[in-house]
Amino acid sequence: MYQQSIGPVNFFLGLLCFLLWGCVDPVDLKPTQTVKYLAVQGLITDEPGPYTVNVRMTVPYGRPTGIKEEGLRGAQVVITDERGAHEVLREHGLGIFKTSPTGMRGRVGGVYTLSVTLKDGRNYQSTAEVLAPVAPIEELELDFQRKPVFDQGPEPIANQRFEAFVRTKDPGNAKNFYRWEWKAIYEVSTQPWDYEEVPPRGSFPIPKPKKCCQTCWVYDTTNLMVVGEDRLFNGNTFRKPVGIVPLTGETINVRLRVEAVQYSLSETGYDFWEDFIAQSRSVGSVLDPPPANAKGNVRNLANPEEPVFGYFGASAVTRKAVFVKREEVPQVPGLLKYPDDCRTIKFSSEIRPSFW
Numbered sequence: 001m002y003q004q005s006i007g008p009v010n011f012f013l014g015l016l017c018f019l020l021w022g023c024v025d026p027v028d029l030k031p032t033q034t035v036k037y038l039a040v041q042g043l044i045t046d047e048p049g050p051y052t053v054n055v056r057m058t059v060p061y062g063r064p065t066g067i068k069e070e071g072l073r074g075a076q077v078v079i080t081d082e083r084g085a086h087e088v089l090r091e092h093g094l095g096i097f098k099t100s101p102t103g104m105r106g107r108v109g110g111v112y113t114l115s116v117t118l119k120d121g122r123n124y125q126s127t128a129e130v131l132a133p134v135a136p137i138e139e140l141e142l143d144f145q146r147k148p149v150f151d152q153g154p155e156p157i158a159n160q161r162f163e164a165f166v167r168t169k170d171p172g173n174a175k176n177f178y179r180w181e182w183k184a185i186y187e188v189s190t191q192p193w194d195y196e197e198v199p200p201r202g203s204f205p206i207p208k209p210k211k212c213c214q215t216c217w218v219y220d221t222t223n224l225m226v227v228g229e230d231r232l233f234n235g236n237t238f239r240k241p242v243g244i245v246p247l248t249g250e251t252i253n254v255r256l257r258v259e260a261v262q263y264s265l266s267e268t269g270y271d272f273w274e275d276f277i278a279q280s281r282s283v284g285s286v287l288d289p290p291p292a293n294a295k296g297n298v299r300n301l302a303n304p305e306e307p308v309f310g311y312f313g314a315s316a317v318t319r320k321a322v323f324v325k326r327e328e329v330p331q332v333p334g335l336l337k338y339p340d341d342c343r344t345i346k347f348s349s350e351i352r353p354s355f356w
Contacts, residue, residue, distance in 0.1 A: 038124060040298045040310040042114055044079060044106040045263070045317045046131065050098045051106075053077050053089060055116060058309065074119045079104060082111035082128070106314055108133045114298070114312040124308060127268070127297045131314035134178070134264035138237070139167040140320040142245075142258060144330050160247040160331055165239050166260045166320070172235025177270035178228045179263040179315070182243030184220035185353065187254040194339035213350045216342035218250065227265065227273045247329060249336035250345075256324045257356075263315035268297055272311045321355075 042053030055072055077097040080086040087104040089097035106112065114126040142162040164182050192214060196205035226242050242260050245251060265273070275294035300306040326332060343350055 037307045037309060038116070038118075038122075038298070038300075040114070040116060040124070040126075040296070040308065040312060042079075042312045044104070044112050044129075044131070044314050046106045046108055046315075047317050048101070049103060049105060050101050051079070051104075053079075053097045053114065053116075053312070055095045055097065072118070076115075076117040078115045080113050080115070106131050106316075108316055110314070112312075112314045116298070123301045124298050125301055126312040127299075129266055129269070129297070129312065129314040131316060132174075132176075132264040132266065133171075134262055134316040134318055135168050135171055135176070136318045137166045137168055137260060137262050137320040140258070140260045140322050141165045141167065141239075142322060142324065146331060160329075160333060162245040162247065162258070162324075163241055164243045164245065164258055164260060165241050166262060167237060167239050168262065169237045170230045170233055170235060175234075175267070176230045177265035177267055178230075178240075179265050179270075179273060180226045180228075180240065180242040181261045181263075182224070182245075183259045183261070184222075184243075184245050184251070185257045186218040186220070186251045187256070187356070188216055188218055188250055188336060188338070188342055188345065188348070189214055189254050190216070190336065190338040190340060190342040190345075192339070192341045195341070196339065210341050213342050215254075216345060216348040216350050217353055217356070218345055218348045220245075220251075221347055225273065225277065227270055227277065229270055247333055249334050250338075252324070252326050252329055252333060253336045254326060257321060258324070259319060259321040262318045264317075265313070265315060269311060269313045269315075272296060 036057045039056045039058055040053065042051065044051050055075060055077065057072065072095045074091070075097075077089040078086055079089065079099065081104070085104065087099050089099055092098050108131055110131045111128045112131065113128050116124040118124075142164055145161050145163055147159045147161075166180065170176055190213075192210035192212065195208055195210045197208050198205050222243075224243060226240070228240060230238075243258075245256070245258055272294050279294060294311075296309055296311045298308045298310060298312060300308060338345070342348055
């Protein structure tokens, strides 16, 4: 077992929201060709902004997905608190709205509402969300695991990984709901000087060394989430698994950073994300729950029966991160062999993070 603890993103959830469009009440086997519904995803926290709200329209059955929804352009998106303070979000591309970096900031105990007005006059509003406090992460633990797996054959191959756990003392004076994310960044070192090209009419590669770049930072984009509530551990310290980091020649090439992010949730927010996660992980078994849309908190003010997807939430946030060097791993995988510019690795950047 490997454990290490060292003291301490945007929200990717807009994309996840679109998975909901495939989940419909099983009452009509012939979906309407023309009906489009609003999908909203946003979050305000007690961390500095900007905050992002994603607004989309669902894609009707049979409609090409590549067509842009121009009806969203010019929409007005506003966040308001219980004191009457508000901020109109600026449009940053079709369906993407952001607050100013120096604008509104969430506060514990604040009550926040989102409103969306489309160009055709339709007005949507979320129910009020209270920004509840969240307990700090006391420790982020990485447990080393080596488990056999089977891959296209009877012989097991090594599956080395870290399983990330958060340890937190739950407050005993309230009913608490949580959401967790984990993020990983891998520092890699490649061999651009060994780059080769195969000519169109040749059979032998020709050495064409590159001057840049050897060192990059690769950002994991897994974007998994976990939710929980304190019914079984109210007032006690709990240990919660929040993610798995596979250990390969790339992920533990030089140095690895894992960060756990812990959010507070309202009870309605917890119900939404619990339903959403359960549906998105469904594998189509006869034992799966029947399809149904996770109940969001945004409504059409003039037509409350209109389906609207997604959720606007308010959360307090706490973070904890750990660094692991290659030589600190109990069983080190083989070195990364990558004879090319490290910037050609997906989701990589040659810019060193400020916290590295």
